[in-house]
Amino acid sequence: MSQAGLPTTRDAARELVVLFARRLLAEHLVSYTAGNISTRIADEPDLVAVTPASTAYDTLTAEDVVMVRLDGTVVEGSRRPTSELPLHTLVYLDRPDIGGIVHTHSRAAMAVAAMGIDVPPILHGLVSACGGGITTAPYARGGTAEVATYTAEALRHRSACLLRNHGVLAVGPTLEHAYNAASTVEGVCDAYLRALAFGPVPEIPADDVERIRREQWAPAWASAGDGRTHGG
């Protein structure tokens, strides 16, 4: 695999992880050491660059980023990878088309994940960034086969899902696509919780959801290499 838009060297992958880790912090999508992100590296399909365990994002450096094989073996780096590494590796093993993963414990999304409800296609940005309304995968203990099964189902034809009682799992052909999805999910969950105070929240008509998927989400996934963002 030499997927468009993926970093071409291990050093570039480390820098990319640091860049998006800083953005997570700046956008308040994570607190302290919570959450984690990873990217594949072009031409090294069995390798991912991932954030280390227990490291505050404001002090994270490229040297802290760990290179890990999809079987969990650390290839480079003096730090331990995130304890949530299987959340990443199981998705990458299942989906060769996925090049980047962002996992957050962002606040509004956690409230929705705690309730175990789905987020219907209530806002344009959710459909263009994630491919439609998103579901909450059932609770399962970290690193188990159940997590892999549940998340694989929840991520089918979508760029994100919620993890019951936990947080957000966003994916994409690139780390940038996954980041955009994670950021959008938090904003939409926040809006959804506010809107629910007024009663049932109207959904975008199915025809329009399909059109937005076809015209915006699908091309964004397919053309990940050209640096475009989507959803606004």
Ligand SMILES: [Zn+2]
């Ligand atoms: Zn987590």
